[in-house]
Amino acid sequence: MISASAKIHPSSIVEDGASIGDNVSVGPFCHIGSRVTLADNIEVMSHVSILGRTTIGAGTRVFPGAVLGAEPQNVHYKGEDTELIIGSGCTIREGVTMHTGMPDAGGKTKVGDNSLFLAYSHVAHDCHIGSNVILSNNVMLGGHVVVGDRVIMGGGAAAHQFCRIGHHAFVGGLAACSNDVIPYGMLNGNPGILGGLNVIGMTRSGISKSDIHAVRRVYKMLFSGDAPINEVLKRIKPEYQGVEVLEDLFEFIEADSHRGLSSAAKARRN
Structure with a gap:
């Protein structure tokens, strides 16, 4: 019709x-x-x-x-x-x-x-x-590939099949997503390396400074040490119960995945 x-x-x-x-x-x-x-x-x-x-x-x-x-x-x-x-x-x-x-x-x-x-x-x-x-x-x-809300991917970037890119993530130009990118994460390079948080995108979306600081603290605890991320998450998760801005992040990390997580730790091993 x-x-x-x-x-x-x-x-x-x-x-x-x-x-x-x-x-x-x-x-x-x-x-x-x-x-x-x-x-x-x-x-x-x-x-x-x-x-x-x-x-x-x-x-x-x-x-x-x-x-x-x-x-x-x-x-x-x-x-x-x-x-x-x-x-x-x-x-x-x-x-x-x-x-x-x-x-x-x-x-x-x-x-x-x-x-x-x-x-x-x-x-x-x-x-x-x-x-x-x-x-x-x-x-x-x-x-x-699953791409969350408010994700930005720069020119020529590519995502391997079955990758997940969490909401508010930023993927730089020509970057290769071979593994999942956490919500709020910022990925650059080939192979893709998690280089911090998309603070500009979070701010533009109206996420409060206190919530951004909470995500930053958790990010450092998850990715700055040598312990497996899931072990760190189990240890710190009770401390952040009820912090809404972190709930999706925790669920994303704990979810089943075909690809595993992109992380800064991978850069140190390469």
Whole structure:
């Protein structure tokens, strides 16, 4: 169904079955597949392909050359019905690619609200991206990567499949995330080395100075010594019960992981 208020350029193809909301604009030479749902007030510029079972939230802007909802780049994909879900208010710049999921991993690639994807960044199958995220030019996410809210990744950074990048983390340009990055962490280099905390990002998000100081104290205790991080965490965790800003950090460290944690300690061993 195409809303009467939608504007579709005559050179574009919208397949039967697509759902196009109010005040949607589709520019020239675009291809909108039959299982695509575009919410209200979306702008799709020229030469954009939106394929597969893809849903895009209201107010998102898609710049020329983007390909959204194509099949996963995975040799095990056999045409199963999987999907891509993109939130509201996102900006998707030139040449960005986002793929649908794999059936053995839930079948969904998800992107939150108000995120910015700069030119030629790539979101692979089964990634789960939070809200208010920025992926700079040429950022590459392998399959199954989880990116928390308010993460910023610099140009050319890459994340190995199954990596987790915690909320409010900062990943520098050309950095390689081979292991998980803790919430609030700041990763640089190849291989990626945890070099401190994203204090600027925390401040901009409205986190109080007292909470920032609490995270700093815990960070130093976790990563400055030679003892295993989980042992240190067990020792200090009771002291910080009820400190909300640390709860996600503790849960992140204790959660099961395919990749292990990035840490400054790894730099000393290399």
